[in-house]
Amino acid sequence: MQWPRLLPALRATAAALAALVVAHLLRLENPYWAAMTALIVVQPTRTLLFEKSYYRLVGTAIGSAAAWLLLLQTTSPLALTAALSIWIAACVGIGNLLHGLRSYAALMAACTCAVIAMSGYQNPGHLGGMAFGRVACIIVGILVTTCVTALFTPSHSMDELGDRLNKVAADAVRWLAQLAEGAGKQAGTDLEQEILCEAAEIEALLDAGGISSSFRSHRRNARNVLGALLSMLAAGKLDTESPERLQLLQRAASGWSEALTRRLQELAAGLERDPGPEWCGKAKALAAETTLHLPLLGRALYHLTGTLEVALASHADDGANEATLHLIRHRDWQQAGRAAFRGGIVIAVVGLVWSLTGWSKGPLMLMALSIMISIFSSKEHPARFVGLIFIGAATGSTLAVFCRLVLLHGVGDFAVTAAVIAPFILLGAYAMQHRRTVIPATDATLFFIFVIQPGVSVTVAANDLAIGAVAMVLGVASAWMGYTFLVPVNPALRMRSLLAAMAKDIAQMSAQANRGSRVRIRGKLQHRVIRLVALARNFDITPAAAVSGAIGVLALTATIERLREKLEYEELSPESARQLRETLDRIACMAQTPALESRLLQGWADDLSAVLKPLPPTEDRVGATDEGAAMGAVMVPAS
Template sequence: MSWTRGLSKWGFDEPRMAFAGRTALAACTAVVIAWLLGLEHPQWSGMTVWAGSQPWRGQLAEKSVFRLLGTLVGGVFGMLLLLLTDGNLVWLTFGLAVWIGLCTWAGNRIRGFISYGAMLSGYTAVMVTLLKSHHFTSIFAIGIDRIFTVSLGVLVALLVGWRFAPVANAVNIPKRLKALVRDTEQLLRAEQVAGQGTVELEAQKQHILRQLALMEESLETQVAGSWNLRQRVRRWRGQMVALVQALLNSDLSMMSSQNLPREVAAYYDTREAMRASLRSFLMMALAGAAWLLSGIEMGAFMLVGTAIMVSVFSTVTQPLPILKQVVIGQALGVLAAWVCRWLVWPYMGSETAQIVSLMPFILMGGLFFGHRIGAGPRGFDFNMVLLLLVQPGWPLLGDWTHAWQAGIAVVLGPVMAMVAFWLIFPANSATQIANVRTKVRRTLLTQAAQPMDAERKAQWYAQLSLGVLKLARYHTAGTATTQTENALAWGHGVKAMGVLQQHLTLLKQEASATAEQRNSVTAVGALLLSGKASATELVAALQQLQASWQGSTALDNAKVEQALAVLAAPTAR
C-alpha cells in the first residue's frame, strides 16, 4: 500500500494527494532557490509553482509557456505604465483598470491556456505597479525582479511536474465520442420502435447532450501540449455537431450527413466578452477609487485580489459559488501567514531560519489541498495567500497594523469580485441562459433572413448545435430548476423559426405575390428579428400570413404550422 493510499481513510484523495505533495515540495524548492538568488520576494516563486502546476504533462507544458508570456507582457506593460504616470496614483489605477478590462476581453475571446495567459498579463501588471519594493528604486529593476521570480517558479513547476505527471488523456476523446455515437444510435432506434419519444428516452437524450457539452467545453485543455491533437479539435467538434443534429431531428442519418461541416470552430460570444471586460474595468475603477479615498497603503492587496478574481473567474460558468470557497481558503491562508509571522518568526534568529521554518507551512498547505476539505479553491487559495503575505527578512519586517490591514485587504479581493459578478452584468445561471438564448436566436434568425447557399446552411446548423451545447452546459451548472430545462426543445424551436425565416426570404422573391401577401411576410419577418414579440403577436401574424396566402402553392404551410406548434410549447421558445 502506498503512503497516499494509507491516508485515504483519513479523508485524503489519493491522486490529488500525490499531486499536492509533489507541488508543495516543488514550491519549497522554488522558494529556497529564489532566496539563494537574492530575489526580493522568494516566496512568490512558490506561488508560481502552485499556479503553474497541472496534473497532466501537456497541460503543464502549455500553461508554463503562456504563463511566461503573460508575465513578460504584463511586466513590461506595468513598467511602462509606471514611467508614463510618474507616480500619479489616480492615472495609475485608471490605466490598470483599462488594462485589466482589455485583458479580460481577450481572455474571453479565446480558449485554453492562451486565455489564461491573456488574463495573467493583466494582473501581473497590477502586482508590478502596486506592490512596493523595499530593495529597488529603479522601475526597471522592480520589473526584472518580478519577471525572474515568476520565471523561476514556472521552471521548477515544469521540471518537477514533467518528471512525475502522466501524459495527457486526450487520446480518450475518440473513444468517448464513439461511445456517445453508439448510445445515440441505440436511443434513436428505440425511439423509432416506440413510435414516439417517451419520458425515459427524453431523459437519455438530455444525458447524452450534457456529456457532449462537457466534452466540447474541455477540448482545448484536453489537447494542451500536443500540436497533432490540436489539429483534430475542429473535426471532433464537427462530430459533436452531427450528434446534436441527430438528437434534435431524431434522425440517425444526420450523423453522417454531407450537409453538415466536417470541421467546426468553437463557440464565442462577443457580447459576453464585452460584458466581462466592462465588469472588470468598472470593478477595478471602483476598487481603485476606494483605495485612494481610504488612504490605506495595504489596500493595494485588495486591488491585486480584485484584478485576479474579476478576470480569471469571468470565464467560469458559475463564478459565485466558487468565489465563496475562495474567500474561505484565503481567510485560512491569512491566518496561517499570521501564525508564521507573529508566532514563529520572532523566535528565529536569522533569515535562513525563517526560510527553514516556512517549509512546514508550505507542506501543510499541500496536505490541506490533498484533503477533501481543502479540495479545489479552498486549498489552492490557502497556499497562494500564505505565500503572498509572508515576507522573509531579518530583522523582521512590518508591524501588526500593516499585517492585519494586508490580510483584510487580500480577502476583500474575492469579496469585491463577488459583488461585481452579482451586480454588474450578473453572472448567474438565469442571466447566462437568457443571454445565450437571445444571442443565438438573434444571430441565427438574422442569418436566415438572407439567402443562403449550401455552405452557409451547413454553418447555420453548426452554430445552432453549438448554441444548444452551450445552453446545456449552463443548464447543468445552474440551479435545480435550470437542470430540468430542455436545451433540445429550445433548439428545436429556434430551428423551426429559422426554417420559417428562410422560407419567408423565398416568399419575398415570389413574383406573383400581392401587396397584402408581401406585407404579411414582412410583418412576420420583422417580429421574428425583433426578438421582443410575444407569442400572441407572432401567432396572430402567422395566422394573417396563412390567410393572405391561402390557396397559393408558394406558401409551405407545414413550416408555418411547425412554428405555431413551437409557440404553443413555452419550453421551446
C-alpha cells in the same frame, strides 16, 4: 490520510519549496512568486502542465511590460488608477471573448500589471527588478514544477477522447433506434440529456488539450464529430418523431421501420465494441439506404460516420475539409462588455478611495482585487468562486500572520523559514486534492505564501502586517461585491444572453440567402446549444427543459436550411416560392420576440417537429396571429 491524495500533495509541496529555494539562490526579487507559480501550474496531465505554464508565462510577460511602461509615465496615484482601470477593462474584455488558456493569458496580463504596478509604486527604486523578477520567478516555478512533477504526471490521452466520442455517437444511434421504433418522446428524453451533456463535457475538454499541431488537428476533428452529432439529432427529430411522417413511412415501406430499428441498434452496439473499418462500412451502407426513405436522417448519419472515422484514424489531418460541420465557439459580446466594465469600474472606485485617502495598504488591496476581478471573470458563477476564495484568503492570511509573528518571530534564516512553512504548504496542498475544498484551499495556500513572503527580509511591525493581510482580504470582498451587486453575473444571466444570441441566430438564418453564411451561423448556434445544456446541467437550471428546447432549436435550424435549399435548388411555382419566403420572414420576426426566448427552455421547440407535415396553405394559416397557430403556419415538410 489517503495515499492517492497525499502523494500529489507531497509532490506539489516539494515543487513549491524547490522553486522557492532556486529563486532565493538566484537572488530574484520576491522569490515567493516562484513557489506560488509552482502550486498554480500543477495539472493532472503533462499536456495541461506545459500549456498552462506557457500561457501563464505569456500573460505575465505582457502584464509586467505594461506595468513597467505605466510606472515610467506616471507616479500619481490618481493617474495610475485611471490607467490601470483602462488596462484591466481591456484585458478582461478580451479574456472573456477568448476560450481556454488563451483567455487565461489575457486575464493574467490584467492582474500581473496591477500587481507589478502596485509593488513598483511602493518601491520605486526596484521597479525594473520587480518586473524582471516576476517573469524570472514564473520561469523558475514552471521549470521546477516540470522537473518535480512531470515524470509522475500522465500525458493527455487521445484514446480517452476517442472512447468518449465513440460512446456519445453510439448513444445517438441508439436514440435514433428508439425514435424509429415509435417509442414516443418520453422514451428518448433521458438519452437525449445524456448525449447533449456528454457532448458539452467533451467540447469543454477540447479547450484544455494542448498547443501541439497534432492535438489541434484532433480538436478540430472532434468538433466536426460534435457538429455532425447535433445535425443528426436535428434530423432524427424532423424525420422520425412526427406521427404523420411515421404513418406515411409505414404505408410507403411496410416493415422497413422495424428493420431500421434493428440495424440501428446493431450499429450502436458495434460502435461501442469496435469502431473499425467494418463498422464504418456498415454505417455508410445503412446511411445510403436510409436516405431513400428519410433523406435528412440518412445524410446526417453519413456525415457522422465520416467525421467519426476521420477523428479515430491516425491521419487526423484529413478531417480539415469538413468545414460545414465544424462548431464555431460562442463569443458572448454582451457579457464580455459587462465584465470589462465591471473590472474597470471596481478598480477605479477602490483606486480612487486609495488616491484620496492615501491609505498605505491601498496597493495591497488593489493587488488582491485585480486578481479576483480578472482571473475569475470568465467563470459561469464568479461570485460563488470568489465567495469560497474569501474563506480561503481569510484563513491563509490569518495563519500567515500567526506564523510570522509567533513561529518566525525574530527568525531571519531562510532555511528555518522554509522548514517552518513547509507543513502549512503541505496541509494546503493536501486539501487541494479534495473536490469540496480545492478552491478555498488553493487560495488559502497562496495567500499564506504571499503574506508571509518567504525569502524577503520582513521588518514590518505586527500591526502593519495584520492590517496588510486585512487589506488583501478586503480586496477579495470588493471583487465579490462587484460580481454580486455592482455588475452582477450568474448562470441565469449567462443563459439569457445565450438565448438572445440563439434567437438572433435563428432570425439571421431565416433571412440569410448565402449558404456559406448559414453554415457559419449554424456552427455558432450549435456551440451555443452545447453551452446552454452545460449551464443547465452544472447549475441545475431545469436541465430536462433545456435539452428539450435545445433539440427543438436544432430541428428548427434544420428546417430553415431545408426551406432555403428548396428556394435555391428546386423549381417552384411563383406562389410556392412566395409562401416559402413569407414563412422564412415570419420565422425571422418571431425569433426576435421576447416570447420566443422565454419559451426555448419550456418545451416550445418540442412542438415544432410535431407540425412538420404537409398541409395545404389556407387563408386562416397565412393570417394567423396566435403564437401556436403561427408556429404551425411556418412549418413545411423537411423532405
